[in-house]
């Protein structure tokens with residue numbers, strides 16, 4: 509069964525690549541019983557896992573493989589796909605400011621999940637040494653305070669996620685770090701919520717969705733357990749990124765302190781000499797022998813730092829997106845996180 513699915517999936521992929529290469533990877537099948545559109549790769553992956561083996565489901569990812577999800581702008585065709593979807597899943601935050609205006613224009617008969625409403629969100633953080641030249645200014649401090657107070661209530665526990673007043677507040681949450689999926693614990697929760705939504709849309713196949721979700725959550729749980737073991741054994745629970753740092757949720761989940769060239773997904777990738785010097789000093793001081801860089805990164809900062817300190821550079825995957833090649837070979841979130849835990853182990 510798995511093999512057949514893989515074949516079908518690769519046919520879909522090939523067909524769609526021949527079609528319109530620039531903006532999408534899977535063309536929604538017009539005859540699909542249920543059409544699901546996601547913006548980012550992690551959600552595409554979660555839906556794929558939850559709906560495995562169910563007929564008549566089409567899943568479309570708007571951001572094409574290899575594309576920078578931060579610079580994505582929807583084409584009219586993307587908007588039609590979203591309009592025609594039975595379920596639309598997006599992340600929210602500064603990464604996807606375009607979504608609000610698109611949603612405003614839609615006839616609202618489809619289900620919409622804004623994933624930042626389903627987990628506890630954290631405010632973007634800066635640590636010593638980061639180059640902050642390209643950060644958006646945080647000068648509306650009053651506004652921010654009232655927001656964070658509110659959010660403590662609205663994100664409390666596993667509260668109900670109705671798209672009412674509460675989520676209205678979080679819609680202009682520019683100060684929150686949006687990379688929620690980098691925490692495997694968040695990923696497990698989100699798979700569960702996606703499963704619940706699928707059961708609402710297609711109750712007939714509830715058993716399959718439930719079993720698939722349990723299986724996938726089990727795989728992520730296994731990664732989570734292994735990461736905790738590795739971190740427990742680390743002498744110094746500290747990681748250094750010679751790059752941007754979209755891994756706040758990951759670091760916080762496992763109690764890792766971190767230093768990085770830039771916070772979040774700052775646009776610039778050439779840090780100041782001062783930031784580089786800080787990271788080099790930190791590596792020497794704390795006797796750290798490895799630095800990380802992100803997927804699709806130029807590695808320039810990592811190379812400079814490694815030359816100077818003798819540290820080794822390893823790729824750490826933030827799972828924003830995958831390459832075309834990875835997409836075609838069916839790489840999953842679990843695969844990427846498994847690689848991450850392997851480099852963490854080294």
Ligand SMILES: [Zn+2]
Nearest residue numbers: 754772773828
């Ligand atoms: Zn990012």
